[in-house]
Amino acid sequence: MAVKDRDRFSTATRIRLLGEQTAARVYRSQTKRQARRSRLTSRAALLALVMCSLIVALAYPIRAYVSQRAEIADLEREKAQARQRVEQLRDLKARWQDDAYAEQQIRQRLHYVMPGETGYIVIDPAAAKQARADLVAADRPWYANVWDGIDTSDASDR
Incomplete structure (x- = not known):
């Protein structure tokens, strides 16, 4: 021990x-x-x-x-x-x-x-011109008015 x-x-x-x-x-x-x-x-x-x-x-x-x-x-x-x-x-x-x-x-x-x-x-000259154009447009065939609208929009783009 x-x-x-x-x-x-x-x-x-x-x-x-x-x-x-x-x-x-x-x-x-x-x-x-x-x-x-x-x-x-x-x-x-x-x-x-x-x-x-x-x-x-x-x-x-x-x-x-x-x-x-x-x-x-x-x-x-x-x-x-x-x-x-x-x-x-x-x-x-x-x-x-x-x-x-x-x-x-x-x-x-x-x-x-x-x-x-x-x-x-007093009438605005541009408005009078537009009114005359509308009267002339009424006497023409519709397709002539369409072509005029196309020409006008084409001229405004330039």
């Missing part, structure tokens, strides 16, 4: 025991880390799966919400434009209620003159 006791207290035996204990501690810590890593990995995977499913589940309602908000904004803009148009028409109606405005418009649009006035109409 003395040899065993001596072996037990020898430096080589102590170093060997320390090495084994250290190796056992390192092994235990590595397995704990691996267990923690695997747990974190499974938790992370589960969290990622939940987040992806939430994103997929909420994608359509959010898209519908955004498109409805855009449609509401468009309708509000149209409503404001319609209100503005209504105000313009009310102003125009109020102007037409005034006899002086109605008389001015009648004289301007229908070329009416008051008794004792002389009415003049």
Whole structure:
């Protein structure tokens, strides 16, 4: 037994025991880390799966919400434009209620003159030329008018 006791207290035996204990501690810590890593990995995977499913589940309602908000904004803009148009028409109606405005418009649009006035109409030379061309075109065959239109458009391109 003395040899065993001596072996037990020898430096080589102590170093060997320390090495084994250290190796056992390192092994235990590595397995704990691996267990923690695997747990974190499974938790992370589960969290990622939940987040992806939430994103997929909420994608359509959010898209519908955004498109409805855009449609509401468009309708509000149209409503404001319609209100503005209504105000313009009310102003125009109020102007037409005034006899002086109605008389001015009648004289301007229908070329009416008051008794004792002389009415003049100034005709634009280009418009008069076009009117004469239209009268001449009515007397010619249709195919001649087509060719004249082609020639006129060809000349305007140059």
